[in-house]
Amino acid sequence: MRNYSNIISIILLSSLTLLMLLPLASPLSKACAGGHGDTGALEYRVDTENLTGIYKFLGDLYNDNRTWFAVVTTVWMALLGGIIAILADFILKFIFASSTGTARGK
Amino acid sequence: MEIFEVMLPIAGIKFNVLLLIAIGFCVGTLGGFFGVGGAWIVTPALNIFGFNMSFAIGTDLAHIFGKSIIATRKHNKLGNVDWKLGLTSIFGSIVGVEVGAQVVLMLEAVGNVGPVVRWLYIVLLFGLGIYMLYDYISTTRSLKATPSDSEEPPPESPTGLAPKLHKLKIPPMISLPTSGIKEVSFWIIFAIFFLTGFLSGLLGVGGGFILLPSLIYLVGCPTTVAVGTSLLSVAFMSGYACFSYSLKGRTELVAASIMLVGAAIGAQVGVLATRYVRGLGIRLLFAIMIICAGVSVVLKQAEVSLEMPILSTIAGYAVMLAAGGMTTLIFIKLVKGAVAEKSS
Numbered sequence: 001m002r003n004y005s006n007i008i009s010i011i012l013l014s015s016l017t018l019l020m021l022l023p024l025a026s027p028l029s030k031a032c033a034g035g036h037g038d039t040g041a042l043e044y045r046v047d048t049e050n051l052t053g054i055y056k057f058l059g060d061l062y063n064d065n066r067t068w069f070a071v072v073t074t075v076w077m078a079l080l081g082g083i084i085a086i087l088a089d090f091i092l093k094f095i096f097a098s099s100t101g102t103a104r105g106k
Numbered sequence: 107m108e109i110f111e112v113m114l115p116i117a118g119i120k121f122n123v124l125l126l127i128a129i130g131f132c133v134g135t136l137g138g139f140f141g142v143g144g145a146w147i148v149t150p151a152l153n154i155f156g157f158n159m160s161f162a163i164g165t166d167l168a169h170i171f172g173k174s175i176i177a178t179r180k181h182n183k184l185g186n187v188d189w190k191l192g193l194t195s196i197f198g199s200i201v202g203v204e205v206g207a208q209v210v211l212m213l214e215a216v217g218n219v220g221p222v223v224r225w226l227y228i229v230l231l232f233g234l235g236i237y238m239l240y241d242y243i244s245t246t247r248s249l250k251a252t253p254s255d256s257e258e259p260p261p262e263s264p265t266g267l268a269p270k271l272h273k274l275k276i277p278p279m280i281s282l283p284t285s286g287i288k289e290v291s292f293w294i295i296f297a298i299f300f301l302t303g304f305l306s307g308l309l310g311v312g313g314g315f316i317l318l319p320s321l322i323y324l325v326g327c328p329t330t331v332a333v334g335t336s337l338l339s340v341a342f343m344s345g346y347a348c349f350s351y352s353l354k355g356r357t358e359l360v361a362a363s364i365m366l367v368g369a370a371i372g373a374q375v376g377v378l379a380t381r382y383v384r385g386l387g388i389r390l391l392f393a394i395m396i397i398c399a400g401v402s403v404v405l406k407q408a409e410v411s412l413e414m415p416i417l418s419t420i421a422g423y424a425v426m427l428a429a430g431g432m433t434t435l436i437f438i439k440l441v442k443g444a445v446a447e448k449s450s
Binding site: 044046047048051055056058059062066067069070071072073074076077078080081082084085088089092 | 113115116118168169171172173174175176179180183345348349350352353354355357359360362363366367370371374
C-alpha cells in the first residue's frame with residue numbers, strides 16, 4: 001500500500017509544482033528544453049481525415065483544444081509512468097521469486 | 107523493416123518503433139543511473155532520425171516526465187530519495203531559474219548572448235567533469251593508502267565544500283537524516299539550489315547534470331541519494347515542461363508513450379545498477395559522460411563559428427554513440443554485480 005501512496009504523492013506533488021510554476025511559463029520551458037526552445041505556440045493543424053479511433057481523438061483534441069490536449073498529455077504520461085512502474089515491479093518480483101524457488105529446488 | 111513503422115498522428119510522420127524503444131532504453135538507463143533527464147541525448151537523436159526539432163523537444167520532455175516518475179519510485183524503494191531535501195530544493199530552484207532567465211533577457215538586450223552562454227556551458231561541463239575525475243583519482247589513491255580489513259568499501263563521507271558549509275549556523279537549521287546530514291542551514295540549501303537553478307535558467311538546460319555534483323559536493327549527499335533526489339527534482343521540472351510544451355502543440359504523445367516503455371525497462375536497469383557500482387564509480391562514469399556532452403557542445407559551437415552544418419550532425423551522432431556505449435557499460439556492470447551477488 002505504501003508503494004502506491006508513493007506514486008500518488010509523486011503525481012500529486014508534480015501537479016502541485018506544475019500549478020506553482022505556471023507563472024514562470026516562458027523562462028522555465030526554455031530552460032527545460034535545453035535552450036533550443038522556441039516557446040511560441042505552434043501554428044499547425046493535424047490532418048485528421050485519414051485517422052481513426054484514438055488517433056482521431058488525439059488529432060481532434062490537438063486541433064480544437066490545446067489546453068485539454070496539454071492536460072491529457074501530462075496526466076497520461078504520469079499515469080503511464082505509474083502503471084509501468086507497478087507492472088515492472090510485479091514482473092521483477094515474479095522473476096526474483098521464481099529464481100529463488102529454483103535455487104531452493106536445487 | 108516497414109513492419110516496425112508506426113504512424114505518429116500529431117507529427118504526421120511514420121517512425122520505427124524499435125528505434126523509439128531503443129532511444130528510450132538508453133536514456134532510461136542513464137537517467138536511472140545518473141539521475142539526469144537526458145534531454146541533451148534524446149532531442150538530437152529524434153531530430154537526426156526525422157523528427158521536427160519542435161516536436162523532438164516536446165516529445166522528449168513528455169517521456170522524461172514519465173520516466174523520472176518510474177526511476178524516482180524505484181530509487182525511493184532503495185531508500186535513495188531524500189524527500190525533505192527534494193521538496194526544499196523547489197523554492198531555491200524556481201527563484202534561481204527565474205533570475206537566470208532574466209539575466210539571459212538582459213544579455214540579449216545588450217548583444218550576442220548565444221556564444222556567451224555556449225562557452226559558459228562548455229567551461230561548466232569540462233570544469234565539472236575534470237573536477238570529478240580529479241576527485242575520483244585522489245579519493246581512490248587515499249583509499250588505497252589506508253588499507254582496511256573489511257572487503258566492503260567504507261561509507262561515503264561528505265566531500266568538496268559540504269563539510270565547511272555544514273558548519274555555518276544560520277537559522278533555521280534543518281536535519282536531513284536520509285542524506286546522513288545532522289544539521290544544515292536552510293539558507294545554505296536555498297543558496298545552493300538558487301545557484302543550480304540560476305545556472306539552469308542562464309544556460310537553458312534541465313539541470314540534472316548540475317544538480318548531481320551540487321548535491322554531492324555542496325550539500326554533502328551520498329552519491330546514490332544524490333541520484334535519487336536529483337530524479338525527484340527532474341520529475342517536477344519535466345512535469346511542468348511537458349505541460350508547457352503540450353500547450354504549445356509540440357508533443358507527439360504516441361512517440362513519447364512508446365519511448366516511455368523503453369525508458370521504463372532502462373530505468374530499472376539503471377537504478378538496479380547503482381546497487382552494484384560504488385558511489386565513486388558512479389561519479390567516474392558521470393564525469394566521462396559530461397565530458398562527452400562538453401565535446402558535443404564544442405562541435406556545435408564550431409558549427410556556428412566555421413559555418414559547417416555537418417558538425418552539428420557529427421555532434422548528434424557523437425552524443426548517441428557515447429550514450430549507447432555508457433548504457434552498455436552500465437548493463438555489463440549490473441550483470442556482473444548480480445552474478446557476483448548470486449554466487450556469494
